[in-house]
Amino acid sequence: MMNQQVPNNLFSPTKIGAIDVSNRVAMAPLTRSRADMEGVHSELAVEYYRQRASAGLIITEATNISQEGRGYAFTPGIYNDAQIAAWRKVTDAVHEAGGKIVCQLWHVGRMSHVDLQENNVAPVAPSAIQADELIFLPDQTQARPSMPRALETDEIPRIVEDYRNAARCARDANFDGIEVHAANCYLLDQFIRDSTNRRTDKYGGSVENRTRFPVDVVTAISEIWGPDRVGVRLSPITRAVGDTPLDSDPQGTYGYLAKRLGSLGLAYLHCVEGQTRGPNAASNFDFMELRASFGGQYIANNGYDRDLAVKAVHSGHADMIAFGQAYIANPDLVERLKIGAPLADGVKSTYYGGGAEGYTDYPTFGSKTSS
């Protein structure tokens, strides 16, 4: 009998965990810093996400699980009623336009500043090692993160509960699922890497101990959502914006974590393949080995263009491809990729902060610009 199987196609529908998606193009999480100082979105965000709803799956910008977890001014939160109400308008708009949207849950750990913390206390981290990065403050200036305080062993379950609360709030806001942000050198990644985790308790030392907290977080969120609506993002070989050192054995460490996560029956593993925002270049890291350790569905990201994306889905390298920077200036990215239309470049000075300019004013292909 002839094989009737249709080859995987970037534009064909599929199911990612329990989420039905209309195509394999995901919008990667993009911090745009346009919420208010209380972490509440305005109508502008509703329009921004609605414009991008033809993506098979939208992964929201990183969203704070608590004030303690915030490291950048004007980023949204998902831990109180006002934030839930604002996100609810976003999810309604995306659903009305036929899209799906998951909320990326974020705690920055040491990548914060006393000016962003309640009562100006020190940010928290696995160990008291100051980050050599830059973050945004409420007065729109940039600063080096403050010296963090190492979390006490008995405080960590409290942060797991903060994640659980945020997951509940995201359910109330009618998202389709959760992406746990365990990438880009933020809190969970700080625990995973031996370069930022020097603890000697049950959350430090061996790889089993260093992955305990991230696994506890994912388990708690899965209890709220069901594991098939929970994904995890990892970036094993990213040095953040500055120079957060890598783990001493990325393949072994993240492979071990992927295997543990795989046993939970999650919706997907989402990997930044390379240095985040760098090229999709060959590296020493074997992402297919990571994927095999996880054993479930896989979203690939970083430097993908149309050809790479088509090939990666066709060959079975990935179930979906997430596009980041391309989504800034191309709200109709899926339609453009379908016909091979040229992609517009985003204006970098409007990536973070500001209003509609460089946010909701990018035209769709073939439509007239407002200028």
Ligand SMILES: Cc1cc2nc3c(=O)[nH]c(=O)nc-3n(C[C@H](O)[C@H](O)[C@H](O)COP(=O)(O)O)c2cc1C
């Ligand atoms: C403006 C901007 C904001 C970003 N914000 C986030 C974020 O909130 N969470 C996250 O995991 N990655 C974030 N990233 C990384 C992107 O999701 C993505 O990994 C990166 O841009 C590489 O993909 P690309 O080559 O398709 O752009 C951000 C990238 C950019 C350019």
